Amino acid sequence: DAKTTQPNSMESNEEEPVHLPCNHSTISGTDYIHWYRQLPSQGPEYVIHGLTSNVNNRMASLAIAEDRKSSTLILHRATLRDAAVYYCILRDVEGSARQLTFGSGTQLTVLP
Amino acid sequence: DAGVIQSPRHEVTEMGQEVTLRCKPISGHDYLFWYRQTMMRGLELLIYFNNNVPIDDSGMPEDRFSAKMPNASFSTLKIQPSEPRDSAVYFCASSFHSFQETQYFGPGTRLLVL
Numbered sequence: 001d002a003k004t005t006q007p008n009s010m011e012s013n014e015e016e017p018v019h020l021p022c023n024h025s026t027i028s029g030t031d032y033i034h035w036y037r038q039l040p041s042q043g044p045e046y047v048i049h050g051l052t053s054n055v056n057n058r059m060a061s062l063a064i065a066e067d068r069k070s071s072t073l074i075l076h077r078a079t080l081r082d083a084a085v086y087y088c089i090l091r092d093v094e095g096s097a098r099q100l101t102f103g104s105g106t107q108l109t110v111l112p
Numbered sequence: 113d114a115g116v117i118q119s120p121r122h123e124v125t126e127m128g129q130e131v132t133l134r135c136k137p138i139s140g141h142d143y144l145f146w147y148r149q150t151m152m153r154g155l156e157l158l159i160y161f162n163n164n165v166p167i168d169d170s171g172m173p174e175d176r177f178s179a180k181m182p183n184a185s186f187s188t189l190k191i192q193p194s195e196p197r198d199s200a201v202y203f204c205a206s207s208f209h210s211f212q213e214t215q216y217f218g219p220g221t222r223l224l225v226l
Contacts, residue, residue: 045216098145
């Protein structure tokens, strides 16, 4: 799987938007961009995924660069419950491997 | 749905003892994954099953680790004998074969081997 690069940590104020970046310069045409997050003392949970177009769901938005070499997870209004480690993961839908390969992720701290 | 269920949630044991971790995937899911998380190595895959058949066990650290999936609703991860370096949080996850294949993780089992 192609690698991703994320900042180790970010801070945000409560009720403000948060933009979490991810670089994936070696992404292939069949790689989907997935985001998971892990709240303290919990298992990872799915946030959002996309291929080329920007995506929105009830949790977040995903903005994908035109060349697909980077993407940004957007939390529109951060709450204290959004404090977590956020993982950006590439999934090759045509590959045989079905597992997720987690990097070190970005630790998001939300300040009250 | 109750989600992925793991037991026990916490396990403390002494070196040399056998440890068995259990997982019940979400009903209807045909993939089951075992991951391990440590501070040093982060989240790493140990093994995964498709339709109860082990597909990739290349992440299993050594012969002391074994995993089984006797039916679609139950899997075990066994460590025998356990060692202090096995101390970690073990997560089970399941997914349904689809284009999206979102994985759903259980709450994890926190294992401490003394």
